[in-house]
Amino acid sequence: MSTPLLEIDGLQKAFGAVIASENLSLDVQPGEIHAVIGPNGAGKTTLIAQLSGEIAPDAGRIAFAGEDITALPVHARALRGLARSFQITSLFPRFTVLENVALAVQAHQGHSFRFWRPAWRDPALIEPAKETLRRVAMTRREDVPAGTLAHGEQRQLELAMALAGQPRLLLLDEPTAGMGHEDSVRMVDLLLDLKQEVAMLLIEHDMDAVFRLADRITVLVYGRAIASGSPETIRTDPEVRRAYLGEEEPA
DSSP states (O other): OOOOSEEEEEEEEEETTEEEEEEEEEEEOTTOEEEEEOSTTSSHHHHHHHHHTSSOOSEEEEEETTEEOTTOOHHHHHHHTEEEEOSSOOOOTTSBHHHHHHHHHHHHTTOOSOOOGGGGGOHHHHHHHHHHHHHTTOGGGTTSBGGGSOHHHHHHHHHHHHHTTOOSEEEEEOTTTTOOHHHHHHHHHHHHHHTTTOEEEEEOSOHHHHHHHOSEEEEEETTEEEEEEOHHHHHHOHHHHHHTSOOOOOO
């Protein structure tokens, strides 16, 4: 393999007696989708929060593009090319689709969040926002208020906002959460297309989506990685089947 884009080495995080990350190590290669799965309470969202800089680990090291970013704040990681989406969609519902993405472009460029209508004449905001909407197939929805979009479209818009900063790595927390089958399939197809442009660390409960998307899968149980490998390796691993899939080995 090439030099990893993201390297996590010996990550430790506890909240009192609850261990969220236990000596956790994994990596993401350029152009790879690395999925992290596990039951509720396994530490998946806490892992994403540590990688994005929202939560500081108790011990361990996080490196991005060869640089130690363990102590860097959220904004510094974002400027280096790390972008996060959230399990619960967070948009500006009264703003249009285009305005939401332009705000994300504006934030990444380091401008104030004081948002004035004359800014729409600024190509530095509008052109990148339009291009980002093209990448997620939402060009025809740019004038629609975000609050009136269907749930699946809101998730697409959130993805566009994450892409607005031209990240090198997307941290995706349950991108298909709350979606019906058709919307979920559409999101998976979109992520597969984006894989050509950006690496991803994916948290996802939908196992059909995981097995379609992932190049590698790491399984967490109580903050500890019990297995890591190709989708087929994970699918047939007896410890994974017992601990996560709830299956017993045949007698």
